[in-house]
Amino acid sequence: MDFNLSEEQQMVKDMCRKFAENELAPKAEHYDRTHEFPWEHVKKLGEMGMMGVVYPEEYGGSGMDYLTYAIAVEEISRGCASTGVIVSAHNSLCLSPIYYFGTEEQKKKYLPKLCSGEWIGCFGITEPNAGSDAAGTKTVAEFKNGKWVLNGTKNFITNGGVANVAVVLAVTEKGIGHKGLSMFIVEKGTPGFSVGKTEDKLGICASSTTELVFENCEIPEENILGKKGDGFKIAMHTLDGGRVGIAAQALGIAQAAMDAAVKYSLERVQFNQPIARQQAIQWMIADMATEIQAARLLTYQAAMLIGSGPDRRRYSKNAAMAKLFASETSHRATHKALQIFGGYGYIKDYPAERFYRDSRITEIYEGTSEIQRLVIASNVLSEYQ
Numbered sequence: 001m002d003f004n005l006s007e008e009q010q011m012v013k014d015m016c017r018k019f020a021e022n023e024l025a026p027k028a029e030h031y032d033r034t035h036e037f038p039w040e041h042v043k044k045l046g047e048m049g050m051m052g053v054v055y056p057e058e059y060g061g062s063g064m065d066y067l068t069y070a071i072a073v074e075e076i077s078r079g080c081a082s083t084g085v086i087v088s089a090h091n092s093l094c095l096s097p098i099y100y101f102g103t104e105e106q107k108k109k110y111l112p113k114l115c116s117g118e119w120i121g122c123f124g125i126t127e128p129n130a131g132s133d134a135a136g137t138k139t140v141a142e143f144k145n146g147k148w149v150l151n152g153t154k155n156f157i158t159n160g161g162v163a164n165v166a167v168v169l170a171v172t173e174k175g176i177g178h179k180g181l182s183m184f185i186v187e188k189g190t191p192g193f194s195v196g197k198t199e200d201k202l203g204i205c206a207s208s209t210t211e212l213v214f215e216n217c218e219i220p221e222e223n224i225l226g227k228k229g230d231g232f233k234i235a236m237h238t239l240d241g242g243r244v245g246i247a248a249q250a251l252g253i254a255q256a257a258m259d260a261a262v263k264y265s266l267e268r269v270q271f272n273q274p275i276a277r278q279q280a281i282q283w284m285i286a287d288m289a290t291e292i293q294a295a296r297l298l299t300y301q302a303a304m305l306i307g308s309g310p311d312r313r314r315y316s317k318n319a320a321m322a323k324l325f326a327s328e329t330s331h332r333a334t335h336k337a338l339q340i341f342g343g344y345g346y347i348k349d350y351p352a353e354r355f356y357r358d359s360r361i362t363e364i365y366e367g368t369s370e371i372q373r374l375v376i377a378s379n380v381l382s383e384y385q
């Protein structure tokens, strides 16, 4: 695989890196502490074309490839992990199912506003009793008097408190497991649709994570995405793409942690020399650099496979591998970075503890590491049967 970046990919990488260094990183600590949603950054990312990276220009998108998208999320997350997941959830989880499974009318109605960043999107699968097991969804959608009527609660939804549009999974036929699930588009302001509890989190504190509550929420018949019963298929397709976004987020956090730790190791003097001269520190730097590069190759490879066509059988395993390895790399790299900072790593005046907190979620959302291993193993086993 050729990872020499094209002119356009390099241009987006440079643009996002400059934005991350000049605008995101200097304010990341403020947003982490205040838990405010970074509206100023999201607005600018919309102007930069980063709120609809891979979607065609006819729908208001930037028409770029999936590798460019992964690079953009990596660079944005290097500056601010919260902004990274806001962009990733919006692009991969809300726009993607509308683009791949929506009708022409749905695409024309929703994509331009979402691609420009005028509207923010979210995606609701998780429920209090349906996390890793999405087939355990309890939210129901009943067809009554020409409308879908939704009842139930989604929880832990990224962008939930700020979203204008939610793509939501619900049961349309009970007793037949995942075949009875369908996906719906619900607009903010629809009577019966409200935002519930806002979560107080360990990391990515500037991202909005909330409940979505549906109480006799009536939506038009045409707001179903795909066909009745397609919901699980749409969810799995969407999560495959989303996992590459989260791999890129994990990569960006790991790179930021290594950058900070290496600079610190060159400045911090103990025993009359910079700690970077100690072999123990050098070994940590070597491990961080090697694992980050391996995670980057897996992530870029999965992104290129996604970019080569929508058939998820070709990239599902690679997306899971990229997410698993990049998130666990991020965990190890942020752990080592904090160690290199010593006691200062534990203090909020330095960024190492924020990187450590921010990285942890990448092993959990869009499928935990255990679920990624299940996906990888089932793909590998089927290759031998």
Ligand SMILES: Cc1cc2nc3c(=O)[nH]c(=O)nc-3n(C[C@H](O)[C@H](O)[C@H](O)COP(=O)(O)OP(=O)(O)OC[C@H]3O[C@@H](n4cnc5c(N)ncnc54)[C@H](O)[C@@H]3O)c2cc1C
Pocket: 089, 122, 123, 124, 125, 126, 130, 131, 132, 133, 155, 156, 157, 158, 159, 201, 209, 361, 364, 365, 366, 367, 368, 369, 370, 371, 374
């Ligand atoms: C900050 C944040 C943002 C999120 N954003 C979104 C979002 O935008 N949209 C959305 O729909 N969801 C979102 N989620 C939900 C997230 O995807 C789930 O939390 C995750 O999938 C795990 O589900 P759970 O929390 O119910 O854990 P559980 O499924 O209860 O799992 C608990 C533990 O059991 C393990 N486990 C479960 N089943 C198995 C199995 N079969 N084999 C081995 N181990 C297993 C898990 O790996 C985990 O270690 C978010 C969560 C958080 C915390």
